[in-house]
Amino acid sequence: MARVMIIGAGGVGQVVAHKCAQVPEVFTDIMLASRTRSKCDKIAAGIDRHIETAQVDADNVPELVALINTFKPDLIINVALPYQDLHIMDACLETGVHYLDTANYEPLDEARFCYKWQWDYHERFKAKGLMALLGSGFDPGVTNVFTAWAKKHHFDRIDTLDIIDCNAGDHGQPFATNFNPEINIREITQKGRYYEAGKWVETEPMALSKDFDFPEGIGPKKIFLLYHEELESLTHHFPEIKQARFWMTFSEAYLTHLKVLENVGMTRIDPVLYEGKEIVPLQFLKALLPDPASLGPLTKGRTCIGCLVKGEKDGAEKTYYIYNICDHEEVYKEVGSQGVSYTTGVPAMIGALLMLTKKWTGKGVFNMEEFDPDPFMERLNIHGLPWKETIL
Structure with missing residues (x-):
């Protein structure tokens, strides 16, 4: 049904790759890319499905664009470093690909957690008919x-x-x-x-x-x-x-x-x-x-x-x-x-799944709470993060 590129091969990237592979009816083709291809290869070797791997510098927009144009994904799941969010968003705009991340952008030289930089991309994504979903981890997410x-x-x-x-x-x-x-x-x-x-x-x-x-x-x-x-x-x-x-x-x-x-x-x-x-x-x-x-x-x-x-x-x-x-x-x-990688990686896969199956749709840049929570909550119970609620 859809091709997805995962950028980042740390603990969260490993979980995302595994969880996407578990839903072949949605994620028909998967590529895992990072600065160190050997990390991608190691993760792919532990999954009972073919996962393509690639080396890419997420700070290098032309390099990202070239890889995206080669693989032609429908969606990029960004689980690289928050410093790299804007570069990956730029590459998505240039190639016409939807975007998802788990943590907001922050500049390298200042510990400033702020959505302004990514919210400022709203009109550009809207004009291209693309959707960017921000913070599809656990907290945020x-x-x-x-x-x-x-x-x-x-x-x-x-x-x-x-x-x-x-x-x-x-x-x-x-x-x-x-x-x-x-x-x-x-x-x-x-x-x-x-x-x-x-x-x-x-x-x-x-x-x-x-x-x-x-x-x-x-x-x-x-x-x-x-x-x-x-x-x-x-x-x-x-x-x-x-x-x-x-x-x-x-x-x-x-x-x-x-x-x-x-x-x-x-x-x-x-x-x-x-x-x-x-x-x-x-x-x-x-x-x-x-x-x-x-x-x-x-x-x-x-x-x-x-x-x-x-x-x-x-x-x-x-x-x-x-x-x-x-x-x-x-x-x-x-x-x-x-567990910390898992609680971030599973929601990233679910957010991607809802985008690709058109349960969550939009043109522009969005946060998780802007969509109907019901299909996401249903999927949490299906894919390994069951929730409980109580009135105190």
Whole structure:
């Protein structure tokens, strides 16, 4: 039915390739491309379907265009680095191909998570009759759809939204990140922000925390307030929301390591001169840390990501919690990855599937919450990320 090109061969790219291969009636032809072709070949070798592979520099638009024109995909799934989003969008515009990603663009020299750069592409995609779907991961992604589902089925008005992300897994390493170390550390060390009464309130990094009791035996954990990009789009598309916050769990060991690395300058993103050459400390640190894709066989435990929503239904106050729990070991048995990669990769495949089957259509640039949540929610249950909901 459709040809798809996946750009990026890390842990998420591995999951996306596996999950697309599991739906041959939609994804008839698959190409996996990255800067290092050997990574693509290794992933393809573990899949019981033919996957084409290719080498491409996602920062090089002419090179991307040449590869796209050779393979002729209907859709590109971008699971490369967020710095590369605009280059891949440019290549899609030049070749007339639909676009999907899992994380918004940010400039290389500034940890600034902002949709403006990609929203500015709306008219260009619209003029070409193309669709770009932004943030089709879990958070952003599924959490946006959870919010749209809550509004459609449970609330007349949403007042407060708390997105709460817990990784209760353990990989046994002294210090490692569950997705790209550079992106992960940039995200955590920037200042926190939350939305309150029409304004953004800024906090010092990791300054606000509280306890939250997670369901199904995970139990109480300390959660820390961060800024996350879906807050920007959700408060934009649901202007009724009075307060929106994003919370994430971290172990004491993780926070201690991170504080030491920050204190000695290893989390800096500006270049420093070392033996006559410029290096970026955080990029050097990334090279020293375990590859997140290598954590699959080591990680045990579960993730729990969901939305706690408060508002009004039929004149009465209502509190509602919707969440997914993902087991790291079960995921590894299925696709050879750990749960954090899985919770991002499965929604990327589902978003692509809904675009290619015309369940979600449009011309321009869109966020997940702009579409009917029902077909996406149905597919979550089918493809490995079942959700539960409860009225509190």
